[in-house]
Amino acid sequence: MIIRDLANVRTVEWGNGLSRRFLLQEDGLGYSLTDTIVWAGTKSRLEYPNHLEACYCIEGSGQVVELDGTSHPITVGRVYALDQHDPHFLIASEHEDLRLVCVFSPALRGDEVHNLDGQTHSTY
Numbered sequence: 001m002i003i004r005d006l007a008n009v010r011t012v013e014w015g016n017g018l019s020r021r022f023l024l025q026e027d028g029l030g031y032s033l034t035d036t037i038v039w040a041g042t043k044s045r046l047e048y049p050n051h052l053e054a055c056y057c058i059e060g061s062g063q064v065v066e067l068d069g070t071s072h073p074i075t076v077g078r079v080y081a082l083d084q085h086d087p088h089f090l091i092a093s094e095h096e097d098l099r100l101v102c103v104f105s106p107a108l109r110g111d112e113v114h115n116l117d118g119q120t121h122s123t124y
Contacts, residue, residue, distance in 0.1 A: 002027055006035065015114035016042035017097070025107040032108040038062065038090060038098040044116055047087035051104045054081040059099035065089040074098065 002023065010021045016039055023033040036055070038044070056079045064080050065071045067087050072080060082088065092098040 009035075010110050012111070012113060014112070015116040016044045016092075019102075021108065021110050023107070024110040026110070027107070030105065030107060032102075032104040032110075034100075034102045034104070034108075036100045036102050038092040038100065040092050040097050041094045042092050044090045044114065045087075046090055046114065047085065048082060048104070049085050051106060051108070052081070052083060052085070053102055053104050054079060055100040055102045057098065057100055060093065060096045062090065062092040062098040065091060074100075 004022050006020060010024070012019045012021065014036075017037040019037075020035040021032065022035065023029055023031065025032070038060075040060075055074075057074050057076050059076060061076070062074045063071050064074060065088060074080065090098075
């Protein structure tokens, strides 16, 4: 059994927020669990060619935008899943941080950070 508290997990500043990484590759579960903060007013160009990701919004608001411009509002109680390694933009609202519980499969190592130079999608 694995028991962890927020105060004792690895916290990574990933570029436009914080990722508190509760479960990692070293735990042997095959997936990761994170508590992620996306700072208000930020726009992140992301893609995960090596992972599938599902995110459940527990605080704040924002949107996830597909490359064709299709925008999906993110509000408390909504989940989105990147089931096709979908390149996307993750945008937090201007007035509040966005907080997501995220599952990655396969699991993250735990030290991953984004390169948000805006030229390409940041990947893990």
